[in-house]
Amino acid sequence: MIVTIDFNSNEAIYIQLRNQIIMGIANAQIHDGDNLPSVRELADNIGINMHTVNKAYTILKQEGYIKLDRRKGAVIALDYDKLRAIEEMKTDLRTILARAICKNINEEEIHEILTEVLNEFEG
Amino acid sequence: MIVTIDFNSNEAIYIQLRNQIIMGIANAQIHDGDNLPSVRELADNIGINMHTVNKAYTILKQEGYIKLDRRKGAVIALDYDKLRAIEEMKTDLRTILARAICKNINEEEIHEILTEVLNEFEG
DNA sequence: ATATTTGTTATACAGAAATTATAACAAAAT
DNA sequence: ATTTTGTTATAATTTCTGTATAACAAATAT
Structure with a gap:
Protein backbone atom coordinates (compact mmCIF):
# COMPACT_ATOMS: atom_id res chain seq x y z
CA MET A 1 0.00 0.00 0.00
CA ALA A 77 -8.10 -5.47 13.44
CA LEU A 78 -11.54 -4.25 12.45
CA ASP A 79 -13.99 -3.70 15.21
CA TYR A 80 -17.51 -3.72 13.80
CA ASP A 81 -19.37 -1.38 16.07
CA LYS A 82 -22.00 -0.79 13.44
CA LEU A 83 -24.38 1.30 15.50
CA ARG A 84 -21.65 3.68 16.55
CA ALA A 85 -20.30 3.81 12.99
CA ILE A 86 -23.76 4.62 11.65
CA GLU A 87 -24.23 7.45 14.12
CA GLU A 88 -20.87 8.94 13.18
CA MET A 89 -21.72 8.56 9.52
CA LYS A 90 -24.98 10.41 9.99
CA THR A 91 -23.21 13.29 11.72
CA ASP A 92 -20.73 13.59 8.87
CA LEU A 93 -23.46 13.28 6.25
CA ARG A 94 -25.53 16.12 7.68
CA THR A 95 -22.99 18.78 6.76
CA ILE A 96 -22.33 17.31 3.33
CA LEU A 97 -26.01 16.97 2.49
CA ALA A 98 -26.81 20.46 3.74
CA ARG A 99 -24.29 21.76 1.24
CA ALA A 100 -25.75 19.60 -1.53
CA ILE A 101 -29.27 20.90 -0.81
CA CYS A 102 -28.05 24.51 -0.88
CA LYS A 103 -26.46 23.84 -4.24
CA ASN A 104 -29.73 22.52 -5.70
CA ILE A 105 -28.56 18.95 -5.98
CA ASN A 106 -31.69 16.85 -5.61
CA GLU A 107 -32.25 13.57 -3.81
CA GLU A 108 -32.03 11.46 -6.93
CA GLU A 109 -28.77 13.08 -7.97
CA ILE A 110 -27.32 12.61 -4.50
CA HIS A 111 -28.09 8.89 -4.59
CA GLU A 112 -26.49 8.68 -8.03
CA ILE A 113 -23.35 10.42 -6.81
CA LEU A 114 -23.25 8.08 -3.82
CA THR A 115 -23.46 5.05 -6.10
CA GLU A 116 -20.76 6.47 -8.30
CA VAL A 117 -18.33 7.03 -5.41
CA LEU A 118 -19.14 3.58 -3.98
CA ASN A 119 -18.19 2.00 -7.29
CA GLU A 120 -14.73 3.50 -6.99
CA PHE A 121 -14.02 1.03 -4.21
CA GLU A 122 -12.88 -2.51 -4.92
CA GLY A 123 -13.25 -5.67 -2.92
CA MET B 1 -32.10 30.94 13.48
CA ALA B 77 -27.13 34.75 -1.99
CA LEU B 78 -26.85 31.23 -3.29
CA ASP B 79 -24.56 30.61 -6.19
CA TYR B 80 -25.42 27.33 -7.89
CA ASP B 81 -22.13 26.04 -9.19
CA LYS B 82 -23.40 22.50 -9.35
CA LEU B 83 -20.44 20.85 -11.03
CA ARG B 84 -18.01 22.27 -8.52
CA ALA B 85 -20.35 21.35 -5.66
CA ILE B 86 -20.60 17.78 -6.94
CA GLU B 87 -16.84 17.39 -7.14
CA GLU B 88 -16.43 18.66 -3.60
CA MET B 89 -19.19 16.35 -2.43
CA LYS B 90 -17.46 13.35 -4.00
CA THR B 91 -14.21 14.20 -2.25
CA ASP B 92 -15.95 14.42 1.10
CA LEU B 93 -17.92 11.23 0.46
CA ARG B 94 -14.84 9.14 -0.28
CA THR B 95 -13.56 9.30 3.30
CA ILE B 96 -16.98 8.74 4.82
CA LEU B 97 -17.77 5.78 2.58
CA ALA B 98 -14.36 4.21 3.17
CA ARG B 99 -15.17 4.21 6.87
CA ALA B 100 -18.62 2.76 6.21
CA ILE B 101 -17.16 -0.06 4.13
CA CYS B 102 -14.60 -0.87 6.84
CA LYS B 103 -17.44 -1.08 9.34
CA ASN B 104 -19.32 -3.60 7.20
CA ILE B 105 -22.13 -1.23 6.31
CA ASN B 106 -23.31 -2.38 2.90
CA GLU B 107 -24.45 -0.38 -0.11
CA GLU B 108 -28.13 -0.83 0.60
CA GLU B 109 -27.74 0.29 4.20
CA ILE B 110 -25.72 3.31 3.12
CA HIS B 111 -28.48 4.41 0.76
CA GLU B 112 -31.02 3.94 3.54
CA ILE B 113 -28.96 6.04 5.93
CA LEU B 114 -28.62 8.69 3.25
CA THR B 115 -32.38 8.79 2.77
CA GLU B 116 -32.89 8.97 6.50
CA VAL B 117 -30.56 11.94 6.93
CA LEU B 118 -32.08 13.67 3.90
CA ASN B 119 -35.50 13.40 5.49
CA GLU B 120 -34.26 15.34 8.49
CA PHE B 121 -34.15 18.42 6.27
CA GLU B 122 -37.27 20.50 5.70
CA GLY B 123 -38.19 22.68 2.81
C1' DA C 1 23.04 -13.63 27.33
C1' DT C 2 23.05 -9.65 24.21
C1' DA C 3 21.45 -6.68 20.82
C1' DT C 4 17.51 -5.22 18.30
C1' DT C 5 12.79 -3.99 17.56
C1' DT C 6 8.31 -3.06 19.28
C1' DG C 7 4.85 0.39 21.22
C1' DT C 8 4.76 3.85 24.89
C1' DT C 9 5.76 7.87 27.45
C1' DA C 10 8.03 12.27 28.63
C1' DT C 11 9.94 16.66 27.71
C1' DA C 12 11.25 20.56 25.03
C1' DC C 13 11.04 23.43 21.09
C1' DA C 14 9.51 25.68 16.79
C1' DG C 15 6.10 26.90 13.65
C1' DA C 16 1.41 27.47 12.17
C1' DA C 17 -3.41 28.20 13.02
C1' DA C 18 -7.12 30.03 15.80
C1' DT C 19 -8.90 33.47 18.72
C1' DT C 20 -8.98 37.67 20.99
C1' DA C 21 -8.14 42.68 21.57
C1' DT C 22 -7.87 47.37 19.74
C1' DA C 23 -8.02 50.43 16.35
C1' DA C 24 -8.88 52.75 12.34
C1' DC C 25 -10.97 53.46 7.52
C1' DA C 26 -14.53 54.31 3.82
C1' DA C 27 -19.19 53.89 2.35
C1' DA C 28 -23.85 54.00 3.30
C1' DA C 29 -27.94 54.74 6.35
C1' DT C 30 -30.32 57.27 9.82
C1' DA D 1 -23.40 64.50 12.33
C1' DT D 2 -23.80 60.02 14.20
C1' DT D 3 -24.19 55.29 13.65
C1' DT D 4 -23.59 51.01 11.27
C1' DT D 5 -21.66 48.39 7.74
C1' DG D 6 -17.72 45.45 5.97
C1' DT D 7 -12.65 45.82 5.64
C1' DT D 8 -7.99 46.04 6.97
C1' DA D 9 -4.03 46.25 10.12
C1' DT D 10 -1.38 45.04 14.06
C1' DA D 11 -0.31 42.64 18.18
C1' DA D 12 -0.82 39.22 21.80
C1' DT D 13 -2.36 34.76 23.43
C1' DT D 14 -3.53 30.22 23.15
C1' DT D 15 -3.92 25.87 20.97
C1' DC D 16 -2.53 22.54 17.48
C1' DT D 17 0.99 20.35 14.63
C1' DG D 18 5.26 18.56 13.89
C1' DT D 19 9.99 17.74 15.12
C1' DA D 20 13.92 16.31 18.09
C1' DT D 21 15.82 13.43 21.79
C1' DA D 22 15.57 10.31 25.07
C1' DA D 23 14.34 6.67 27.79
C1' DC D 24 11.49 2.41 29.26
C1' DA D 25 9.47 -2.36 29.18
C1' DA D 26 8.31 -6.32 26.59
C1' DA D 27 9.26 -9.34 23.07
C1' DT D 28 12.22 -11.17 19.19
C1' DA D 29 16.26 -12.50 17.05
C1' DT D 30 21.01 -13.71 17.04
Missing part, protein backbone atom coordinates in the same frame (compact mmCIF):
# COMPACT_ATOMS: atom_id res chain seq x y z
CA ILE A 2 1.36 3.37 -1.02
CA VAL A 3 0.97 6.36 1.25
CA THR A 4 1.19 9.83 -0.23
CA ILE A 5 1.30 12.92 1.95
CA ASP A 6 0.50 16.37 0.61
CA PHE A 7 2.64 18.68 2.68
CA ASN A 8 0.85 21.70 1.27
CA SER A 9 -2.58 20.43 2.31
CA ASN A 10 -4.46 22.20 5.06
CA GLU A 11 -5.26 18.75 6.39
CA ALA A 12 -2.88 17.65 9.14
CA ILE A 13 -0.40 14.93 8.22
CA TYR A 14 -1.69 12.50 10.85
CA ILE A 15 -5.24 12.97 9.52
CA GLN A 16 -4.13 12.31 5.95
CA LEU A 17 -2.32 9.21 7.16
CA ARG A 18 -5.35 7.94 9.06
CA ASN A 19 -7.66 8.52 6.08
CA GLN A 20 -5.32 6.79 3.65
CA ILE A 21 -5.01 3.72 5.81
CA ILE A 22 -8.80 3.55 6.10
CA MET A 23 -8.96 3.93 2.31
CA GLY A 24 -6.45 1.10 1.98
CA ILE A 25 -8.67 -1.17 4.05
CA ALA A 26 -11.83 -0.17 2.18
CA ASN A 27 -10.07 -0.83 -1.13
CA ALA A 28 -8.90 -4.24 0.08
CA GLN A 29 -5.29 -3.30 -0.41
CA ILE A 30 -4.68 -4.30 3.20
CA HIS A 31 -6.74 -6.83 5.12
CA ASP A 32 -7.73 -7.86 8.59
CA GLY A 33 -4.67 -9.39 10.26
CA ASP A 34 -2.13 -7.62 8.05
CA ASN A 35 0.76 -5.83 9.66
CA LEU A 36 1.30 -2.14 9.21
CA PRO A 37 4.85 -0.81 9.15
CA SER A 38 6.22 0.13 12.55
CA VAL A 39 5.87 3.76 13.55
CA ARG A 40 9.58 4.32 13.02
CA GLU A 41 9.72 2.55 9.68
CA LEU A 42 6.71 4.36 8.23
CA ALA A 43 7.96 7.69 9.56
CA ASP A 44 11.33 7.13 7.91
CA ASN A 45 9.64 5.96 4.75
CA ILE A 46 7.48 9.06 4.42
CA GLY A 47 10.10 11.39 5.82
CA ILE A 48 8.18 12.55 8.87
CA ASN A 49 8.54 12.23 12.59
CA MET A 50 7.77 9.05 14.50
CA HIS A 51 5.30 10.84 16.72
CA THR A 52 3.16 11.94 13.80
CA VAL A 53 2.75 8.33 12.71
CA ASN A 54 2.15 7.31 16.30
CA LYS A 55 -0.64 9.87 16.52
CA ALA A 56 -2.33 8.42 13.43
CA TYR A 57 -2.00 4.85 14.77
CA THR A 58 -3.37 5.85 18.16
CA ILE A 59 -6.45 7.36 16.52
CA LEU A 60 -6.92 4.32 14.27
CA LYS A 61 -6.78 2.11 17.34
CA GLN A 62 -9.26 4.29 19.19
CA GLU A 63 -11.62 4.22 16.20
CA GLY A 64 -11.46 0.45 15.91
CA TYR A 65 -9.34 -0.14 12.82
CA ILE A 66 -6.12 -1.55 14.22
CA LYS A 67 -4.64 -3.12 17.32
CA LEU A 68 -1.26 -2.20 18.69
CA ASP A 69 0.90 -4.97 19.99
CA ARG A 70 4.35 -4.54 21.39
CA ARG A 71 5.52 -7.72 19.76
CA LYS A 72 3.67 -7.68 16.43
CA GLY A 73 3.48 -3.91 15.96
CA ALA A 74 0.35 -2.43 14.39
CA VAL A 75 -2.09 -4.98 12.99
CA ILE A 76 -5.32 -4.36 11.10
CA ILE B 2 -30.24 29.75 16.55
CA VAL B 3 -26.50 29.28 16.50
CA THR B 4 -24.87 27.04 19.09
CA ILE B 5 -21.12 26.81 19.47
CA ASP B 6 -19.43 23.92 21.23
CA PHE B 7 -16.32 25.45 22.74
CA ASN B 8 -14.98 22.01 23.61
CA SER B 9 -15.23 20.76 20.06
CA ASN B 10 -12.07 20.09 18.12
CA GLU B 11 -13.77 21.84 15.22
CA ALA B 12 -12.77 25.48 14.93
CA ILE B 13 -15.43 28.01 15.90
CA TYR B 14 -15.51 29.62 12.47
CA ILE B 15 -16.03 26.20 10.89
CA GLN B 16 -18.90 25.38 13.25
CA LEU B 17 -20.42 28.75 12.42
CA ARG B 18 -20.11 28.20 8.68
CA ASN B 19 -21.65 24.74 8.91
CA GLN B 20 -24.56 25.91 11.02
CA ILE B 21 -25.40 28.71 8.63
CA ILE B 22 -25.32 26.24 5.73
CA MET B 23 -27.58 23.98 7.82
CA GLY B 24 -29.93 26.92 8.38
CA ILE B 25 -30.20 27.48 4.65
CA ALA B 26 -30.71 23.78 3.90
CA ASN B 27 -33.42 23.63 6.56
CA ALA B 28 -35.17 26.68 5.09
CA GLN B 29 -34.79 28.54 8.35
CA ILE B 30 -33.14 31.33 6.39
CA HIS B 31 -33.73 32.03 2.72
CA ASP B 32 -32.16 33.65 -0.30
CA GLY B 33 -32.21 37.39 0.23
CA ASP B 34 -32.39 37.22 4.02
CA ASN B 35 -30.00 39.28 6.07
CA LEU B 36 -27.58 37.69 8.47
CA PRO B 37 -26.63 39.55 11.63
CA SER B 38 -23.68 41.89 11.28
CA VAL B 39 -20.31 40.48 12.25
CA ARG B 40 -20.29 42.56 15.43
CA GLU B 41 -23.85 41.68 16.42
CA LEU B 42 -23.43 37.95 15.90
CA ALA B 43 -20.07 37.99 17.67
CA ASP B 44 -21.61 39.74 20.67
CA ASN B 45 -24.56 37.39 20.55
CA ILE B 46 -22.43 34.25 20.68
CA GLY B 47 -19.78 35.75 22.91
CA ILE B 48 -16.87 35.49 20.50
CA ASN B 49 -14.64 37.89 18.65
CA MET B 50 -15.75 39.85 15.61
CA HIS B 51 -12.91 38.44 13.53
CA THR B 52 -14.01 34.88 14.06
CA VAL B 53 -17.44 35.69 12.62
CA ASN B 54 -15.80 37.66 9.83
CA LYS B 55 -13.73 34.61 8.95
CA ALA B 56 -16.85 32.45 8.71
CA TYR B 57 -18.63 35.04 6.54
CA THR B 58 -15.62 35.40 4.27
CA ILE B 59 -15.55 31.66 3.68
CA LEU B 60 -19.31 31.52 3.10
CA LYS B 61 -18.92 34.27 0.51
CA GLN B 62 -16.04 32.47 -1.16
CA GLU B 63 -18.07 29.23 -1.26
CA GLY B 64 -21.07 30.93 -2.81
CA TYR B 65 -23.60 31.09 0.03
CA ILE B 66 -23.73 34.79 0.89
CA LYS B 67 -22.83 38.20 -0.45
CA LEU B 68 -21.26 40.90 1.64
CA ASP B 69 -22.49 44.44 1.19
CA ARG B 70 -21.25 47.43 3.12
CA ARG B 71 -24.75 48.88 3.28
CA LYS B 72 -26.87 45.76 3.75
CA GLY B 73 -24.38 43.62 5.63
CA ALA B 74 -24.31 39.90 4.93
CA VAL B 75 -27.11 38.60 2.71
CA ILE B 76 -27.91 35.03 1.73
Whole structure:
Protein backbone atom coordinates (compact mmCIF):
# COMPACT_ATOMS: atom_id res chain seq x y z
CA MET A 1 0.00 0.00 0.00
CA ILE A 2 1.36 3.37 -1.02
CA VAL A 3 0.97 6.36 1.25
CA THR A 4 1.19 9.83 -0.23
CA ILE A 5 1.30 12.92 1.95
CA ASP A 6 0.50 16.37 0.61
CA PHE A 7 2.64 18.68 2.68
CA ASN A 8 0.85 21.70 1.27
CA SER A 9 -2.58 20.43 2.31
CA ASN A 10 -4.46 22.20 5.06
CA GLU A 11 -5.26 18.75 6.39
CA ALA A 12 -2.88 17.65 9.14
CA ILE A 13 -0.40 14.93 8.22
CA TYR A 14 -1.69 12.50 10.85
CA ILE A 15 -5.24 12.97 9.52
CA GLN A 16 -4.13 12.31 5.95
CA LEU A 17 -2.32 9.21 7.16
CA ARG A 18 -5.35 7.94 9.06
CA ASN A 19 -7.66 8.52 6.08
CA GLN A 20 -5.32 6.79 3.65
CA ILE A 21 -5.01 3.72 5.81
CA ILE A 22 -8.80 3.55 6.10
CA MET A 23 -8.96 3.93 2.31
CA GLY A 24 -6.45 1.10 1.98
CA ILE A 25 -8.67 -1.17 4.05
CA ALA A 26 -11.83 -0.17 2.18
CA ASN A 27 -10.07 -0.83 -1.13
CA ALA A 28 -8.90 -4.24 0.08
CA GLN A 29 -5.29 -3.30 -0.41
CA ILE A 30 -4.68 -4.30 3.20
CA HIS A 31 -6.74 -6.83 5.12
CA ASP A 32 -7.73 -7.86 8.59
CA GLY A 33 -4.67 -9.39 10.26
CA ASP A 34 -2.13 -7.62 8.05
CA ASN A 35 0.76 -5.83 9.66
CA LEU A 36 1.30 -2.14 9.21
CA PRO A 37 4.85 -0.81 9.15
CA SER A 38 6.22 0.13 12.55
CA VAL A 39 5.87 3.76 13.55
CA ARG A 40 9.58 4.32 13.02
CA GLU A 41 9.72 2.55 9.68
CA LEU A 42 6.71 4.36 8.23
CA ALA A 43 7.96 7.69 9.56
CA ASP A 44 11.33 7.13 7.91
CA ASN A 45 9.64 5.96 4.75
CA ILE A 46 7.48 9.06 4.42
CA GLY A 47 10.10 11.39 5.82
CA ILE A 48 8.18 12.55 8.87
CA ASN A 49 8.54 12.23 12.59
CA MET A 50 7.77 9.05 14.50
CA HIS A 51 5.30 10.84 16.72
CA THR A 52 3.16 11.94 13.80
CA VAL A 53 2.75 8.33 12.71
CA ASN A 54 2.15 7.31 16.30
CA LYS A 55 -0.64 9.87 16.52
CA ALA A 56 -2.33 8.42 13.43
CA TYR A 57 -2.00 4.85 14.77
CA THR A 58 -3.37 5.85 18.16
CA ILE A 59 -6.45 7.36 16.52
CA LEU A 60 -6.92 4.32 14.27
CA LYS A 61 -6.78 2.11 17.34
CA GLN A 62 -9.26 4.29 19.19
CA GLU A 63 -11.62 4.22 16.20
CA GLY A 64 -11.46 0.45 15.91
CA TYR A 65 -9.34 -0.14 12.82
CA ILE A 66 -6.12 -1.55 14.22
CA LYS A 67 -4.64 -3.12 17.32
CA LEU A 68 -1.26 -2.20 18.69
CA ASP A 69 0.90 -4.97 19.99
CA ARG A 70 4.35 -4.54 21.39
CA ARG A 71 5.52 -7.72 19.76
CA LYS A 72 3.67 -7.68 16.43
CA GLY A 73 3.48 -3.91 15.96
CA ALA A 74 0.35 -2.43 14.39
CA VAL A 75 -2.09 -4.98 12.99
CA ILE A 76 -5.32 -4.36 11.10
CA ALA A 77 -8.10 -5.47 13.44
CA LEU A 78 -11.54 -4.25 12.45
CA ASP A 79 -13.99 -3.70 15.21
CA TYR A 80 -17.51 -3.72 13.80
CA ASP A 81 -19.37 -1.38 16.07
CA LYS A 82 -22.00 -0.79 13.44
CA LEU A 83 -24.38 1.30 15.50
CA ARG A 84 -21.65 3.68 16.55
CA ALA A 85 -20.30 3.81 12.99
CA ILE A 86 -23.76 4.62 11.65
CA GLU A 87 -24.23 7.45 14.12
CA GLU A 88 -20.87 8.94 13.18
CA MET A 89 -21.72 8.56 9.52
CA LYS A 90 -24.98 10.41 9.99
CA THR A 91 -23.21 13.29 11.72
CA ASP A 92 -20.73 13.59 8.87
CA LEU A 93 -23.46 13.28 6.25
CA ARG A 94 -25.53 16.12 7.68
CA THR A 95 -22.99 18.78 6.76
CA ILE A 96 -22.33 17.31 3.33
CA LEU A 97 -26.01 16.97 2.49
CA ALA A 98 -26.81 20.46 3.74
CA ARG A 99 -24.29 21.76 1.24
CA ALA A 100 -25.75 19.60 -1.53
CA ILE A 101 -29.27 20.90 -0.81
CA CYS A 102 -28.05 24.51 -0.88
CA LYS A 103 -26.46 23.84 -4.24
CA ASN A 104 -29.73 22.52 -5.70
CA ILE A 105 -28.56 18.95 -5.98
CA ASN A 106 -31.69 16.85 -5.61
CA GLU A 107 -32.25 13.57 -3.81
CA GLU A 108 -32.03 11.46 -6.93
CA GLU A 109 -28.77 13.08 -7.97
CA ILE A 110 -27.32 12.61 -4.50
CA HIS A 111 -28.09 8.89 -4.59
CA GLU A 112 -26.49 8.68 -8.03
CA ILE A 113 -23.35 10.42 -6.81
CA LEU A 114 -23.25 8.08 -3.82
CA THR A 115 -23.46 5.05 -6.10
CA GLU A 116 -20.76 6.47 -8.30
CA VAL A 117 -18.33 7.03 -5.41
CA LEU A 118 -19.14 3.58 -3.98
CA ASN A 119 -18.19 2.00 -7.29
CA GLU A 120 -14.73 3.50 -6.99
CA PHE A 121 -14.02 1.03 -4.21
CA GLU A 122 -12.88 -2.51 -4.92
CA GLY A 123 -13.25 -5.67 -2.92
CA MET B 1 -32.10 30.94 13.48
CA ILE B 2 -30.24 29.75 16.55
CA VAL B 3 -26.50 29.28 16.50
CA THR B 4 -24.87 27.04 19.09
CA ILE B 5 -21.12 26.81 19.47
CA ASP B 6 -19.43 23.92 21.23
CA PHE B 7 -16.32 25.45 22.74
CA ASN B 8 -14.98 22.01 23.61
CA SER B 9 -15.23 20.76 20.06
CA ASN B 10 -12.07 20.09 18.12
CA GLU B 11 -13.77 21.84 15.22
CA ALA B 12 -12.77 25.48 14.93
CA ILE B 13 -15.43 28.01 15.90
CA TYR B 14 -15.51 29.62 12.47
CA ILE B 15 -16.03 26.20 10.89
CA GLN B 16 -18.90 25.38 13.25
CA LEU B 17 -20.42 28.75 12.42
CA ARG B 18 -20.11 28.20 8.68
CA ASN B 19 -21.65 24.74 8.91
CA GLN B 20 -24.56 25.91 11.02
CA ILE B 21 -25.40 28.71 8.63
CA ILE B 22 -25.32 26.24 5.73
CA MET B 23 -27.58 23.98 7.82
CA GLY B 24 -29.93 26.92 8.38
CA ILE B 25 -30.20 27.48 4.65
CA ALA B 26 -30.71 23.78 3.90
CA ASN B 27 -33.42 23.63 6.56
CA ALA B 28 -35.17 26.68 5.09
CA GLN B 29 -34.79 28.54 8.35
CA ILE B 30 -33.14 31.33 6.39
CA HIS B 31 -33.73 32.03 2.72
CA ASP B 32 -32.16 33.65 -0.30
CA GLY B 33 -32.21 37.39 0.23
CA ASP B 34 -32.39 37.22 4.02
CA ASN B 35 -30.00 39.28 6.07
CA LEU B 36 -27.58 37.69 8.47
CA PRO B 37 -26.63 39.55 11.63
CA SER B 38 -23.68 41.89 11.28
CA VAL B 39 -20.31 40.48 12.25
CA ARG B 40 -20.29 42.56 15.43
CA GLU B 41 -23.85 41.68 16.42
CA LEU B 42 -23.43 37.95 15.90
CA ALA B 43 -20.07 37.99 17.67
CA ASP B 44 -21.61 39.74 20.67
CA ASN B 45 -24.56 37.39 20.55
CA ILE B 46 -22.43 34.25 20.68
CA GLY B 47 -19.78 35.75 22.91
CA ILE B 48 -16.87 35.49 20.50
CA ASN B 49 -14.64 37.89 18.65
CA MET B 50 -15.75 39.85 15.61
CA HIS B 51 -12.91 38.44 13.53
CA THR B 52 -14.01 34.88 14.06
CA VAL B 53 -17.44 35.69 12.62
CA ASN B 54 -15.80 37.66 9.83
CA LYS B 55 -13.73 34.61 8.95
CA ALA B 56 -16.85 32.45 8.71
CA TYR B 57 -18.63 35.04 6.54
CA THR B 58 -15.62 35.40 4.27
CA ILE B 59 -15.55 31.66 3.68
CA LEU B 60 -19.31 31.52 3.10
CA LYS B 61 -18.92 34.27 0.51
CA GLN B 62 -16.04 32.47 -1.16
CA GLU B 63 -18.07 29.23 -1.26
CA GLY B 64 -21.07 30.93 -2.81
CA TYR B 65 -23.60 31.09 0.03
CA ILE B 66 -23.73 34.79 0.89
CA LYS B 67 -22.83 38.20 -0.45
CA LEU B 68 -21.26 40.90 1.64
CA ASP B 69 -22.49 44.44 1.19
CA ARG B 70 -21.25 47.43 3.12
CA ARG B 71 -24.75 48.88 3.28
CA LYS B 72 -26.87 45.76 3.75
CA GLY B 73 -24.38 43.62 5.63
CA ALA B 74 -24.31 39.90 4.93
CA VAL B 75 -27.11 38.60 2.71
CA ILE B 76 -27.91 35.03 1.73
CA ALA B 77 -27.13 34.75 -1.99
CA LEU B 78 -26.85 31.23 -3.29
CA ASP B 79 -24.56 30.61 -6.19
CA TYR B 80 -25.42 27.33 -7.89
CA ASP B 81 -22.13 26.04 -9.19
CA LYS B 82 -23.40 22.50 -9.35
CA LEU B 83 -20.44 20.85 -11.03
CA ARG B 84 -18.01 22.27 -8.52
CA ALA B 85 -20.35 21.35 -5.66
CA ILE B 86 -20.60 17.78 -6.94
CA GLU B 87 -16.84 17.39 -7.14
CA GLU B 88 -16.43 18.66 -3.60
CA MET B 89 -19.19 16.35 -2.43
CA LYS B 90 -17.46 13.35 -4.00
CA THR B 91 -14.21 14.20 -2.25
CA ASP B 92 -15.95 14.42 1.10
CA LEU B 93 -17.92 11.23 0.46
CA ARG B 94 -14.84 9.14 -0.28
CA THR B 95 -13.56 9.30 3.30
CA ILE B 96 -16.98 8.74 4.82
CA LEU B 97 -17.77 5.78 2.58
CA ALA B 98 -14.36 4.21 3.17
CA ARG B 99 -15.17 4.21 6.87
CA ALA B 100 -18.62 2.76 6.21
CA ILE B 101 -17.16 -0.06 4.13
CA CYS B 102 -14.60 -0.87 6.84
CA LYS B 103 -17.44 -1.08 9.34
CA ASN B 104 -19.32 -3.60 7.20
CA ILE B 105 -22.13 -1.23 6.31
CA ASN B 106 -23.31 -2.38 2.90
CA GLU B 107 -24.45 -0.38 -0.11
CA GLU B 108 -28.13 -0.83 0.60
CA GLU B 109 -27.74 0.29 4.20
CA ILE B 110 -25.72 3.31 3.12
CA HIS B 111 -28.48 4.41 0.76
CA GLU B 112 -31.02 3.94 3.54
CA ILE B 113 -28.96 6.04 5.93
CA LEU B 114 -28.62 8.69 3.25
CA THR B 115 -32.38 8.79 2.77
CA GLU B 116 -32.89 8.97 6.50
CA VAL B 117 -30.56 11.94 6.93
CA LEU B 118 -32.08 13.67 3.90
CA ASN B 119 -35.50 13.40 5.49
CA GLU B 120 -34.26 15.34 8.49
CA PHE B 121 -34.15 18.42 6.27
CA GLU B 122 -37.27 20.50 5.70
CA GLY B 123 -38.19 22.68 2.81
C1' DA C 1 23.04 -13.63 27.33
C1' DT C 2 23.05 -9.65 24.21
C1' DA C 3 21.45 -6.68 20.82
C1' DT C 4 17.51 -5.22 18.30
C1' DT C 5 12.79 -3.99 17.56
C1' DT C 6 8.31 -3.06 19.28
C1' DG C 7 4.85 0.39 21.22
C1' DT C 8 4.76 3.85 24.89
C1' DT C 9 5.76 7.87 27.45
C1' DA C 10 8.03 12.27 28.63
C1' DT C 11 9.94 16.66 27.71
C1' DA C 12 11.25 20.56 25.03
C1' DC C 13 11.04 23.43 21.09
C1' DA C 14 9.51 25.68 16.79
C1' DG C 15 6.10 26.90 13.65
C1' DA C 16 1.41 27.47 12.17
C1' DA C 17 -3.41 28.20 13.02
C1' DA C 18 -7.12 30.03 15.80
C1' DT C 19 -8.90 33.47 18.72
C1' DT C 20 -8.98 37.67 20.99
C1' DA C 21 -8.14 42.68 21.57
C1' DT C 22 -7.87 47.37 19.74
C1' DA C 23 -8.02 50.43 16.35
C1' DA C 24 -8.88 52.75 12.34
C1' DC C 25 -10.97 53.46 7.52
C1' DA C 26 -14.53 54.31 3.82
C1' DA C 27 -19.19 53.89 2.35
C1' DA C 28 -23.85 54.00 3.30
C1' DA C 29 -27.94 54.74 6.35
C1' DT C 30 -30.32 57.27 9.82
C1' DA D 1 -23.40 64.50 12.33
C1' DT D 2 -23.80 60.02 14.20
C1' DT D 3 -24.19 55.29 13.65
C1' DT D 4 -23.59 51.01 11.27
C1' DT D 5 -21.66 48.39 7.74
C1' DG D 6 -17.72 45.45 5.97
C1' DT D 7 -12.65 45.82 5.64
C1' DT D 8 -7.99 46.04 6.97
C1' DA D 9 -4.03 46.25 10.12
C1' DT D 10 -1.38 45.04 14.06
C1' DA D 11 -0.31 42.64 18.18
C1' DA D 12 -0.82 39.22 21.80
C1' DT D 13 -2.36 34.76 23.43
C1' DT D 14 -3.53 30.22 23.15
C1' DT D 15 -3.92 25.87 20.97
C1' DC D 16 -2.53 22.54 17.48
C1' DT D 17 0.99 20.35 14.63
C1' DG D 18 5.26 18.56 13.89
C1' DT D 19 9.99 17.74 15.12
C1' DA D 20 13.92 16.31 18.09
C1' DT D 21 15.82 13.43 21.79
C1' DA D 22 15.57 10.31 25.07
C1' DA D 23 14.34 6.67 27.79
C1' DC D 24 11.49 2.41 29.26
C1' DA D 25 9.47 -2.36 29.18
C1' DA D 26 8.31 -6.32 26.59
C1' DA D 27 9.26 -9.34 23.07
C1' DT D 28 12.22 -11.17 19.19
C1' DA D 29 16.26 -12.50 17.05
C1' DT D 30 21.01 -13.71 17.04
